[in-house]
Amino acid sequence: MAHAHDAHAHDHHDDHGPAKGIGRWLFATNHKDIGTLYMLFSLLMFFVGGTMALVIRAELFQPGMQLVDPMFFNQMTTMHALIMIFGAVMPAFVGLANWMIPLQVGAPDMALPRMNNFSFWILPFAFTMLIGTLFVPGGAPAGGWTMYPPLSQQTGEAFPMLIFAVHLMGASSIMGAINVIVTIMNMRAPGMSLLKMPIFVWTWLITAYLLIAVMPVLAGAVTMLLTDHYFGTTFFEAAGGGDPVMFQHIFWFFGHPEVYIMILPAFGIVSEIIPTFSRKPLFGYDAMVYATASIAFLSFIVWAHHMFTVGMPLAGQMFFMLATMLIAVPTGVKVFNWTATMFKGSISFEPPMLFAISFLFLFTIGGFSGLMLAIVPADFQYHDTYFVVAHFHYVLVPGAVFSLMAAAYYWLPKWTGHMYNMKLAKAHFWLSTIFVNVLFFPQHFLGLAGMPRRIPDYSTQFADWNMISSIGAFGFGLSQLLFVYIVVSCIRGGEKASDKVWDSGRPHGLEWTLSSPPPYHSFETAPEVK
Amino acid sequence: MKIVKYAAAGSLAAAALLPTGAALAAWEINMPVGVTELSRDIHGLHMMIFWICVLIAIAVFGMMIYSIVKFRHSQGAVPATFDHSTKAEIVWTIIPVAILVGMAIPAAATLVKIEDTRDSTLTIKVTGYQWKWEYEYLDQKVKFFSTLARDSDAARQTGSGIDPSSVPNYLLEVDKPLVVPVGAKVRVLLTSNDVIHAWWVPAFGMKKDAIPGFVNELWFRADEPGIYRGQCAELCGRDHGFMPVVVHVKPQAEYDSWLAEQQGGAAPAAAAQVENAAPVTAAAAE
Numbered sequence: 163m164a165h166a167h168d169a170h171a172h173d174h175h176d177d178h179g180p181a182k183g184i185g186r187w188l189f190a191t192n193h194k195d196i197g198t199l200y201m202l203f204s205l206l207m208f209f210v211g212g213t214m215a216l217v218i219r220a221e222l223f224q225p226g227m228q229l230v231d232p233m234f235f236n237q238m239t240t241m242h243a244l245i246m247i248f249g250a251v252m253p254a255f256v257g258l259a260n261w262m263i264p265l266q267v268g269a270p271d272m273a274l275p276r277m278n279n280f281s282f283w284i285l286p287f288a289f290t291m292l293i294g295t296l297f298v299p300g301g302a303p304a305g306g307w308t309m310y311p312p313l314s315q316q317t318g319e320a321f322p323m324l325i326f327a328v329h330l331m332g333a334s335s336i337m338g339a340i341n342v343i344v345t346i347m348n349m350r351a352p353g354m355s356l357l358k359m360p361i362f363v364w365t366w367l368i369t370a371y372l373l374i375a376v377m378p379v380l381a382g383a384v385t386m387l388l389t390d391h392y393f394g395t396t397f398f399e400a401a402g403g404g405d406p407v408m409f410q411h412i413f414w415f416f417g418h419p420e421v422y423i424m425i426l427p428a429f430g431i432v433s434e435i436i437p438t439f440s441r442k443p444l445f446g447y448d449a450m451v452y453a454t455a456s457i458a459f460l461s462f463i464v465w466a467h468h469m470f471t472v473g474m475p476l477a478g479q480m481f482f483m484l485a486t487m488l489i490a491v492p493t494g495v496k497v498f499n500w501t502a503t504m505f506k507g508s509i510s511f512e513p514p515m516l517f518a519i520s521f522l523f524l525f526t527i528g529g530f531s532g533l534m535l536a537i538v539p540a541d542f543q544y545h546d547t548y549f550v551v552a553h554f555h556y557v558l559v560p561g562a563v564f565s566l567m568a569a570a571y572y573w574l575p576k577w578t579g580h581m582y583n584m585k586l587a588k589a590h591f592w593l594s595t596i597f598v599n600v601l602f603f604p605q606h607f608l609g610l611a612g613m614p615r616r617i618p619d620y621s622t623q624f625a626d627w628n629m630i631s632s633i634g635a636f637g638f639g640l641s642q643l644l645f646v647y648i649v650v651s652c653i654r655g656g657e658k659a660s661d662k663v664w665d666s667g668r669p670h671g672l673e674w675t676l677s678s679p680p681p682y683h684s685f686e687t688a689p690e691v692k
Numbered sequence: 693m694k695i696v697k698y699a700a701a702g703s704l705a706a707a708a709l710l711p712t713g714a715a716l717a718a719w720e721i722n723m724p725v726g727v728t729e730l731s732r733d734i735h736g737l738h739m740m741i742f743w744i745c746v747l748i749a750i751a752v753f754g755m756m757i758y759s760i761v762k763f764r765h766s767q768g769a770v771p772a773t774f775d776h777s778t779k780a781e782i783v784w785t786i787i788p789v790a791i792l793v794g795m796a797i798p799a800a801a802t803l804v805k806i807e808d809t810r811d812s813t814l815t816i817k818v819t820g821y822q823w824k825w826e827y828e829y830l831d832q833k834v835k836f837f838s839t840l841a842r843d844s845d846a847a848r849q850t851g852s853g854i855d856p857s858s859v860p861n862y863l864l865e866v867d868k869p870l871v872v873p874v875g876a877k878v879r880v881l882l883t884s885n886d887v888i889h890a891w892w893v894p895a896f897g898m899k900k901d902a903i904p905g906f907v908n909e910l911w912f913r914a915d916e917p918g919i920y921r922g923q924c925a926e927l928c929g930r931d932h933g934f935m936p937v938v939v940h941v942k943p944q945a946e947y948d949s950w951l952a953e954q955q956g957g958a959a960p961a962a963a964a965q966v967e968n969a970a971p972v973t974a975a976a977a978e
């Protein structure tokens with residue numbers, strides 16, 4: 163940070179550098195510090211949630227109950243999902259937004275720095291409370307992250323803690339989203355019209371609107387669970403005239419856009435990386451923006467495809483099937499445009515590009531299984547089997563998580579000013595890509611052969627693929643320790659990174675005009691965009 | 693002891709008749725073809741979409757791999773500068789729409805068939821409990837619970853030390869299965885007494901939620917006698933993995949005598965005991 167200090171020695175303010183000690187982080191208002199906090203928190207949660215996944219895969223290594231009680235198994239599946247979704251993937255993207263949006267739009271910081279601090283510091287409390295449920299009577303929530311009543315009403319002392327934690331996460335997300343929107347709308351550099359924004363900024367803008375639209379819906383749904391539990395209402399209790407299926411409709415009205423909240427910024431990241439290492443502009447920028455907006459719009463009218471088996475009217479099933487199939491069109495446009503960006507390019511294979519290419523292939527596989535799941539009659543077979551587990555892990559792990567790895571490897575030299583160990587990063591890539599497939603591909607087979615999801619034990623016909631899958635899980639989980647080592651070494655030192663970082667000569671965007679690492683207050687003078 | 697013999701014979705017959713039973717043994721990678729018209733339709737749809745996806749994958753992945761191999765910086769590739777092509781973009785928007793329409797039409801037709809529960813010959817009410825099923829033959833006044841078989845239940849306890857592969861049909865056997873006649877259109881009414889469950893027999897192609905306070909329906913017509921196994925498919929608490937569904941499809945005459953026996957109700961408890969023993973005997977016979 164000495165660099166930043168020198169560059170702005172003329173500054174009259176006395177807060178031009180980071181505060182000393184822990185105060186820098188506790189009272190952080192700087193977008194980079196908060197971005198770093200978000201991402202480190204997310205990394206921690208990734209390992210906590212991952213450890214739970216390993217408990218699940220260890221129990222499923224072979225038939226019979228060897229390690230845990232079925233109730234604890236259910237706690238693990240529930241907590242794994244909640245922690246990975248709300249604690250790992252979402253905060254990682256918010257962290258990236260904090261770091262990159264001001265750099266990419268040419269702003270000095272996020273628009274609302276104090277709210278930014280608040281929205282981050284809520285999270286450690288929310289997750290301490292959520293993880294704390296493991297130690298209360300009745301154990302952690304075990305009714306699935308979807309919290310379907312009446313089952314979720316059987317949760318013990320953890321019940322109000324779960325709901326309060328979800329409220330806090332929602333509040334944090336909404337504040338983060340407001341900050342993103344206000345920053346993008348008001349703090350762009352002169353000359354940067356909306357359709358000149360970097361694609362990552364675009365995808366985050368749309369994601370932020372989705373967050374603001376649906377997090378309150380989730381808050382409403384869990385509040386109704388709470389009043390059903392403690393205040394005698396019967397929103398979801400048939401005995402009192404309520405309807406348990408209504409919860410599922412409300413939940414998935416949140417839940418489907420939530421899925422895109424976790425993938426749209428990933429689209430943005432991949433759309434930044436592929437042009438850089440193909441040395442060619444992004445193919446069809448406008449189409450990419452419109453496709454992202456279409457996917458966001460469609461996400462509001464497809465929710466019931468998560469619940470085809472609840473017994474909907476025929477017309478309802480038809481509508482949700484067709485609307486869901488429509489999503490394949492804009493998603494296809496994106497995949498074709500990425501391919502067309504690589505076509506006739508000049509491609510090099512640095513770690514971010516490797517992860518982006520892996521994303522392209524494996525996310526597309528998740529897209530295919532998604533299309534299969536949209537077909538209602540076939541869904542009657544697939545629903546709630548491991549086929550679904552394979553599907554959403556393909557879009558979330560080699561999809562969202564690989565995009566995060568790609569982003570980290572792409573911008574880490576910019577953030578720290580150091581290059582990382584390329585050899586190790588490539589090893590991390592190959593280990594991750596191989597093991598993620600060993601882990602999740604056989605789950606397609608298990609689901610098709612008839613293994614339901616969320617079961618702690620299975621009949622012996624499923625033994626073989628489960629064992630393969632568990633081996634993949636441990637391989638994948640252990641490989642991620644390499645990532646931590648690479649990131650920590652990069653923060654501590656390494657070869658000096660240039661401002662452009664990548665010698666392809668094509669990383670476009672304002673972030674590459676700044677030094678590596680960038681000055682503490684990013685752009686003190688707004689750059690001109692032509 | 694007659695029942696025991698029946699069950700043993702039934703199991704053997706099923707093992708012979710049911711190729712899926714044997715094929716499911718290990719390394720299974722695809723959805724088995726079922727024994728109802730609906731399940732065959734669904735399997736057909738599944739395979740159709742699968743092959744369409746494979747074709748698209750060959751085209752898209754082929755293009756990606758070609759680009760990765762052909763346009764490598766290390767091989768001195770010089771990048772082009774184009775950044776859009778309206779024509780190409782229109783083409784790859786319209787072609788997927790056409791493919792989707794092609795998929796949607798047969799899917800919709802099958803869906804209409806699935807939802808047509810009229811003209812059934814037998815109606816059975818299925819009620820989910822934590823963690824067992826109750827079957828009630830509405831017009832025949834027969835009603836009983838169906839729970840996980842004892843040997844499976846003993847083996848599945850944490851640290852039981854019993855090797856699951858030594859238990860026949862581990863976790864997929866019940867004390868008292870649902871019995872239906874072959875070739876009859878059976879309408880299943882689903883509800884629950886506590887939380888949401890889902891009743892699923894893969895060979896019949898259908899699964900539907902059993903929801904407290906509501907009644908769902910599905911139908912199946914099994915074409916071949918045999919024993920068909922499934923599981924609860926909606927997380928329903930601690931023992932969600934331990935409430936299997938077992939359906940014995942019997943020739944009409946055997947079904948009739950089974951029904952008469954149930955309705956006779958001389959000693960239902962004793963009958964249940966004998967049924968309990970059946971799977972073990974059947975296993976020994978195998």
